[in-house]
Amino acid sequence: MSFDVDVTLQRGKRRIALCHRAQARIVALIGPSGIGKTSILHMIAGLLKPDHGHVSVAGEPLFDSGRRLDLPPARRRLGYVFQDRRLFLHMRVRDNLLYGCKPPSSLALDDLAHFLGIAHLLDRWPGTLSGGEAQRVAIGRALMSDPRALLMDEPLSSVDPRRKTEILDMIRHIPDISQVPILYVTHDLGEAHRLAAEVVMVG
Amino acid sequence: MTVWNISPEEWTVIGLSLQVSMAAVALMLPISFAFAWILARWRFPGKLLLDTLVHLPLVVPPVVTGWLLLLLFGANGPVGRWLLDWFGVTLLFRWTGAALAAGIMALPLMTRAIRLSIEAVDRRLEDAARTLGAGRFRVFRTIALPLSLPGILAGAVLGFARAIGEFGATITFVSDIPGETRTLPIAIYSALQMPGAEAAVSRLAIISVLLSLGALIISELLARRAGAGVNSHVL
Numbered sequence: 001m002s003f004d005v006d007v008t009l010q011r012g013k014r015r016i017a018l019c020h021r022a023q024a025r026i027v028a029l030i031g032p033s034g035i036g037k038t039s040i041l042h043m044i045a046g047l048l049k050p051d052h053g054h055v056s057v058a059g060e061p062l063f064d065s066g067r068r069l070d071l072p073p074a075r076r077r078l079g080y081v082f083q084d085r086r087l088f089l090h091m092r093v094r095d096n097l098l099y100g101c102k103p104p105s106s107l108a109l110d111d112l113a114h115f116l117g118i119a120h121l122l123d124r125w126p127g128t129l130s131g132g133e134a135q136r137v138a139i140g141r142a143l144m145s146d147p148r149a150l151l152m153d154e155p156l157s158s159v160d161p162r163r164k165t166e167i168l169d170m171i172r173h174i175p176d177i178s179q180v181p182i183l184y185v186t187h188d189l190g191e192a193h194r195l196a197a198e199v200v201m202v203g
Numbered sequence: 204m205t206v207w208n209i210s211p212e213e214w215t216v217i218g219l220s221l222q223v224s225m226a227a228v229a230l231m232l233p234i235s236f237a238f239a240w241i242l243a244r245w246r247f248p249g250k251l252l253l254d255t256l257v258h259l260p261l262v263v264p265p266v267v268t269g270w271l272l273l274l275l276f277g278a279n280g281p282v283g284r285w286l287l288d289w290f291g292v293t294l295l296f297r298w299t300g301a302a303l304a305a306g307i308m309a310l311p312l313m314t315r316a317i318r319l320s321i322e323a324v325d326r327r328l329e330d331a332a333r334t335l336g337a338g339r340f341r342v343f344r345t346i347a348l349p350l351s352l353p354g355i356l357a358g359a360v361l362g363f364a365r366a367i368g369e370f371g372a373t374i375t376f377v378s379d380i381p382g383e384t385r386t387l388p389i390a391i392y393s394a395l396q397m398p399g400a401e402a403a404v405s406r407l408a409i410i411s412v413l414l415s416l417g418a419l420i421i422s423e424l425l426a427r428r429a430g431a432g433v434n435s436h437v438l
Contacts, residue, residue, distance in 0.1 A: 046334075047330050073330070073334050074333050074336050074337055075336075076334070080331065080334040082327070086325075086328055086330075086331035088328060088331075088332075088345075088346065099335050099345075100334075100335030100336045100337070102336065141335065142335075145334075145335045145336055
């Protein structure tokens with residue numbers, strides 16, 4: 001099982017919840033904007049605490065309110081690709097990629113950079129990258145941290161439409177090179193189909 | 204020409220002022236960083252009280268601050284007696300005491316500048332670092348500290364400028380001893396008391412204005428860099 005998530009969070013009058021057990025290597029979480037998809041990813045990553053429920057990823061329990069289990073984000077080993085990328089602007093691309101890398105890593109930086117098409121960007125500062133390039137670096141940084149799974153929050157939202165297909169195809173092949181399952185948040189069903197993902201509707 | 208003819212005594216004053224101000228900044232930088240961090244990041248009852256206490260030297264008459272230092276660090280003061288009994292040192296009438304007084308007076312300005320830069324650090328980047336396996340200390344060392352560094356430097360330079368100009372608390376706490384506690388403002392004040400020392404007053408006044416001006420400009424430039432030019436000023 002790739003993702004076993006049952007979480008609930010009450011925010012004022014708004015209730016954010018997801019209950020799903022996914023088998024596929026790529027799972028797409030689909031729903032309209034503002035429904036709480038990002039909050040769900042935050043709960044899985046440990047950046048937001050659910051009121052109750054449980055989260056298991058790749059068979060590893062990360063949160064369980066019943067057992068009072070709540071691993072901190074640093075120990076969850078989930079590679080989070082944020083919608084706003086959150087690259088470290090004071091570090092070069094190479095240092096961003098290596099930030100979460102703990103040797104011996106199963107992925108070599110050069111191989112990954114080649115796969116992502118960012119080998120020529122390693123010595124650049126993140127502030128000088130285009131939207132698509134920055135997104136690839138963000139994906140690379142998450143992958144280099146040797147994650148048990150990738151969480152991707154609308155990674156194509158600010159990418160040039162012409163580049164979208166290219167990056168989607170790349171994402172589709174990530175489980176082939178790194179064995180990590182992907183939880184992919186989007187509001188675009190077309191993206192989910194392109195990824196051949198198991199679709200989970202939210203809200 | 205006589206205006207720029209700096210005497211050996213005046214060089215001593217300038218050297219001592221720089222020494223006292225640098226020591227004041229070195230002493231107060233970790234303390235003001237700790238206060239700035241606590242005020243920027245922590246939530247606790249009594250935070251307003253701590254905020255007010257840190258800012259107190261900014262509004263209390265400096266002579267009162269000097270008097271309080273005398274009470275605390277004097278030969279009969281609780282800290283002064285402890286320092287004398289355990290380490291055999293006293294700050295009274297010493298340049299180290301002048302540095303302490305200047306540091307206390309610079310503390311609010313340093314804390315303010317550093318706090319602004321800590322508040323400007325994007326917490327979302329720290330979250331990203333945590334998801335990449337970084338513990339609290341590594342997040343601090345690799346994200347929060349480097350991103351707030353220009354603000355910390357700005358605070359240090361601003362504190363240095365404030366320390367260079369410190370007069371009231373210093374003269375109350377450590378008096379006016381040539382070569383030991385006679386810093387620029389105290390030397391100017393002393394020269395003003397003597398007839399015929401107008402040229403010396405002019406020289407020392409110009410030097411203190413230039414030193415303070417330079418420090419303020421450096422501080423403002425560093426602060427602008429800290430906020431990438433957006434709404435980030437110490438002036």
